[in-house]
Amino acid sequence: MLREKKNPYEIDETVYKRFKQKNNMLFRRLWDNTLATYQKMIDTNIEKHIESKKEGYSRVDFALVAAGWTVYERFPNAFTWERKDLIDIGYGVNWMKSKHIIENSESFTKAIKKAAKFYGASLVGIADVNEKWIYKTGFKRPNEISEAEAKKGVREGKAADSIYDQPIELPEGIDKVIVMGVEMDEDAISTAPAQPAAAASAIAYSKMAFIISCLGEFIRNLGYRAIQCGNDTALSIPLAIDAGLGALGRNGLLLTPEFGSRVRICKVFTDLPLTSDQPHLEFIEKIKDYCKNCFKCAEACENNAISKEENPTFTPATISNNPGVKKYYVDVEKCFEFWVENSSDCGNCIMVCPFSKIKEFLSPLEFWNKT
Ligand code: SF4
Numbered sequence: 332m333l334r335e336k337k338n339p340y341e342i343d344e345t346v347y348k349r350f351k352q353k354n355n356m357l358f359r360r361l362w363d364n365t366l367a368t369y370q371k372m373i374d375t376n377i378e379k380h381i382e383s384k385k386e387g388y389s390r391v392d393f394a395l396v397a398a399g400w401t402v403y404e405r406f407p408n409a410f411t412w413e414r415k416d417l418i419d420i421g422y423g424v425n426w427m428k429s430k431h432i433i434e435n436s437e438s439f440t441k442a443i444k445k446a447a448k449f450y451g452a453s454l455v456g457i458a459d460v461n462e463k464w465i466y467k468t469g470f471k472r473p474n475e476i477s478e479a480e481a482k483k484g485v486r487e488g489k490a491a492d493s494i495y496d497q498p499i500e501l502p503e504g505i506d507k508v509i510v511m512g513v514e515m516d517e518d519a520i521s522t523a524p525a526q527p528a529a530a531a532s533a534i535a536y537s538k539m540a541f542i543i544s545c546l547g548e549f550i551r552n553l554g555y556r557a558i559q560c561g562n563d564t565a566l567s568i569p570l571a572i573d574a575g576l577g578a579l580g581r582n583g584l585l586l587t588p589e590f591g592s593r594v595r596i597c598k599v600f601t602d603l604p605l606t607s608d609q610p611h612l613e614f615i616e617k618i619k620d621y622c623k624n625c626f627k628c629a630e631a632c633e634n635n636a637i638s639k640e641e642n643p644t645f646t647p648a649t650i651s652n653n654p655g656v657k658k659y660y661v662d663v664e665k666c667f668e669f670w671v672e673n674s675s676d677c678g679n680c681i682m683v684c685p686f687s688k689i690k691e692f693l694s695p696l697e698f699w700n701k702t
């Protein structure tokens with residue numbers, strides 16, 4: 332067992348293996364018949380919730396959530412590994428074919444970060460690609476097909492298991508990753524676990540799709556390669572930590588100094604010659620100490636999915652946790668059971684975390700009435 336010099340993790344190299352995405356709960360619910368949530372999804376209880384007339388669970392609330400996913404689900408160019416065709420949209424294409432000469436990596440890195448923020452990222456950092464975080468196998472979306480189309484068969488349970496168990500290898504020369512955080516709406520998250528909080532998550536996913544589409548094309552217009560990713564292809568949290576965006580919290584999520592866990596993460600892998608950031612070691616140490624004595628997220632979790640151990644461990648809670656890293660493991664089976672019951676993701680562990688910096692906690696009705 333060794334503590335790697337260049338990164339902030341304690342990794343047991345004899346145990347750690349690249350993650351198989353089929354073990355992610357959203358895929359496991361499709362094939363693992365030992366789960367209470369086998370073949371269930373968050374739509375299971377929606378009509379029951381709507382009929383209950385409970386505040387924050389009305390048809391209007393669910394409409395807000397589902398519509399928030401629109402760009403993420405429907406836009407075919409969101410998650411592509413390469414540009415299929417060079418289409419002239421009125422700016423010509425010849426100038427896009429050669430490689431832009433980058434004379435100064437540091438100043439160009441500033442330009443890339445500027446572009447990422449310009450397209451809508453709240454946070455951006457750069458890291459060297461660490462192969463450990465790339466999925467060993469996973470779902471590879473066909474190029475230029477929307478998420479909804481690509482996953483239709485999978486979601487209906489009609490696709491072969493091999494569809495979400497394909498080998499994942501980044502092409503040679505792709506050695507940098509631009510990692511971005513997208514802030515989730517503070518007021519909406521404050522209503523967790525009601526549906527406006529799920530809508531904050533949904534719209535952040537759609538913003539991710541928008542941002543990486545534009546940033547990927549920006550990079551390709553300069554003659555370099557861009558692989559646009561959401562949660563696919565690689566583990567986003569360690570990439571974000573490597574890129575200096577924050578630390579891993581007890582809640583199993585990235586905590587950032589700016590927004591705590593109130594962010595969604597997306598990334599673009601590239602062969603651009605960028606200057607990497609360093610992990611934010613000072614913040615990582617701060618979170619390590621803070622989470623030891625703060626159990627707010629664990630206490631707020633309705634299904635006791637979050638560890639109440641004082642110290643992080645090497646003991647995973649389920650096969651959906653990738654073993655070999657010392658951390659607080661979250662029992663994501665229990666978490667997903669609550670999602671199915673709640674008819675959406677939940678967000679309690681984001682809402683209560685002091686690092687999320689929520690100034691005012693609103694009821695769903697107050698959320699809708701706030702102008
Ligand atoms: S999302 Fe909700 S159910 Fe899942 S771990 Fe966080 S608080 Fe628990």
Ligand code: SF4
Pocket residue numbers: 580581582586621622623625626627628629683684685686
């Ligand atoms: S709520 Fe407390 S224990 Fe949980 S992640 Fe935030 S700071 Fe850490």
